Amino acid sequence: MSLEQEIKQTRPFKSNYEKALVNIMFTNNWIHFKQNKYLKPFDISIQQYNVLRILNGQKDQPITINEIIDRMLDKMSNASRLVDKLYAKGYVSREQKVGNRRACDVTITPKGISFLEDVTKSIKGIEKDMNSLSEVEFDELNRLLDKIRK
Amino acid sequence: MSLEQEIKQTRPFKSNYEKALVNIMFTNNWIHFKQNKYLKPFDISIQQYNVLRILNGQKDQPITINEIIDRMLDKMSNASRLVDKLYAKGYVSREQKVGNRRACDVTITPKGISFLEDVTKSIKGIEKDMNSLSEVEFDELNRLLDKIRK
DNA sequence: TTGTAATATATGTAAATACATATTTCGGAT
DNA sequence: ATCCGAAATATGTATTTACATATATTACAA
Numbered sequence: 001m002s003l004e005q006e007i008k009q010t011r012p013f014k015s016n017y018e019k020a021l022v023n024i025m026f027t028n029n030w031i032h033f034k035q036n037k038y039l040k041p042f043d044i045s046i047q048q049y050n051v052l053r054i055l056n057g058q059k060d061q062p063i064t065i066n067e068i069i070d071r072m073l074d075k076m077s078n079a080s081r082l083v084d085k086l087y088a089k090g091y092v093s094r095e096q097k098v099g100n101r102r103a104c105d106v107t108i109t110p111k112g113i114s115f116l117e118d119v120t121k122s123i124k125g126i127e128k129d130m131n132s133l134s135e136v137e138f139d140e141l142n143r144l145l146d147k148i149r150k
Numbered sequence: 151m152s153l154e155q156e157i158k159q160t161r162p163f164k165s166n167y168e169k170a171l172v173n174i175m176f177t178n179n180w181i182h183f184k185q186n187k188y189l190k191p192f193d194i195s196i197q198q199y200n201v202l203r204i205l206n207g208q209k210d211q212p213i214t215i216n217e218i219i220d221r222m223l224d225k226m227s228n229a230s231r232l233v234d235k236l237y238a239k240g241y242v243s244r245e246q247k248v249g250n251r252r253a254c255d256v257t258i259t260p261k262g263i264s265f266l267e268d269v270t271k272s273i274k275g276i277e278k279d280m281n282s283l284s285e286v287e288f289d290e291l292n293r294l295l296d297k298i299r300k
Numbered sequence: 301t302t303g304t305a306a307t308a309t310a311t312g313t314a315a316a317t318a319c320a321t322a323t324t325t326c327g328g329a330t
Numbered sequence: 331a332t333c334c335g336a337a338a339t340a341t342g343t344a345t346t347t348a349c350a351t352a353t354a355t356t357a358c359a360a
Contacts, residue, residue: 002296008221011207016288017277021181023295026223028178030299031171036318045346057161065309071158073176078347080309102308102355127167132300138166141298144291145173146152149180150282186348195316215339228317230339252325252338307356317346326337 020148031126038123042115044089047074051082052091052116055108062105064097091115170298181276188273192265194239197224201232202241202266205258212255214247241265 003023004012013019035046044052054071055063068079083106086092091112097103108116133141153173154162163169185196194202204221205213218229233256236242241262247253258266283291 001299003292006299007223008217009207016285016292017280017283020283020288020291020295021276021280022223023292024174024178024181027295027299028174029224031174047346057159066307067158073157073172074179074347078310078349081311081346084310097308100308100356104309126171129300130167130171130298132297133167133170133294135166137294137297138170140290141170141294142153142166142173144283144287144294145170145177147282147287148280148291149151149156149177150279197316216337224317228319228340231316231341234340247338250326250338254339302360304359305357307354309352309354311352312350314349315347318344320342320344322339322341324337324339326335328334328336330331330333 024145031130034126034129035123038125039119042119042122044119045085047072047082048085049119051079052086052108052112055092055106056113056116058108060107062097062107064103065106066103068106086112174295181280184276184279185273188275189269192269192272194269195235197222197232198235199269201229202236202258202262205242205256206263206266208258210257212247212257214253214255216253218256236262 003009003019003026006026007022013022032046035049039046039049050073051068054068065079065083068083072079083092083094087094091109092106093109094104094106097105153159153169153176156176157172163172182196185199189196189199200223201218204218215229215233218233222229233242233244237244241259242256243259244254244256247255
């Protein structure tokens with residue numbers, strides 16, 4: 001369905017620029033809603049899921065809170081409290097970094113890895129809801145989004 | 151800058167699909183951050199701003215809470231409390247609908263209209279930060295985003 | 301060494317979000 | 331008329347977000 005129909009907008013957008021702005025936000029909410037739906041049974045928030053994925057990408061290589069923030073999509077979030085939550089669930093370990101008592105080393109635990117595998121398996125469902133673009137189109141979409149941020 | 155660099159991702163994405171998912175979310179956060187920056191001086195949240203724009207689009211035609219939800223980007227939000235906030239600031243009026251005492255008519259006030267004009271003038275600044283795509287490219291981006299949601 | 305700024309993280313908090321649930325009113329069916 | 335389910339909005343509340351600020355540690359200059 002076209003964006004205009006989805007948000008019941010009667011008059012057309014002033015420009016493609018303006019529509020694109022709204023379109024990105026609307027599509028993001030659309031994705032967010034789906035992700036939430038798939039994550040809900042696992043009792044984990046999207047932000048926590050993303051942090052866990054970052055840690056998983058590091059394999060057994062520890063990473064500091066600051067490095068997590070660097071890699072996060074939403075830089076504003078409170079990484080240390082997100083790590084708290086994951087720690088409470090036993091999905092990550094956290095210990096003082098040797099040689100720098102300010103920083104701390106965060107690593108995903110085996111429990112975290114296996115949990116993430118389960119979630120990832122389930123969340124593949126989104127892919128089925130989003131298979132309308134060809135590989136070439138996805139590529140073009142990525143090019144445009146990269147370019148929009150200059 | 152490429153997405154991979156922005157989020158310091160060392161290994162490449164598994165697919166263009168997966169990158170697109172992350173790219174939409176990242177770009178949305180990027181826009182969100184900018185919008186917040188421009189809205190901050192006006193002491194209004196993005197959601198409130200969007201509701202005000204919906205009401206403005208109606209001109210003097212009143213609209214119910216349910217119709218606002220229909221037109222919102224984020225359907226999950228609490229439209230009635232957003233309207234509360236705008237009402238408290240004097241930007242909207244709200245009265246019981248004639249013929250249906252459940253529903254209520256919400257309209258933007260002259261104060262709301264003039265406030266929105268000020269905000270819109272300021273928020274044009276984002277446009278300057280986002281002028282890297284041509285009209286044709288914005289059009290193509292819109293086509294792809296519309297299509298991704300089937 | 302001592303003071304000062306920078307770094308890394310943690311904490312406090314007001315507001316917003318995501319839901320669940322309640323309240324009021326309306327539209328039929330019986 | 332009255333009962334019942336649906337509709338429209340309001341309210342409750344746990345969690346998350348967006349910041350500001352605090353704490354602790356380090357680096358470095360004088």
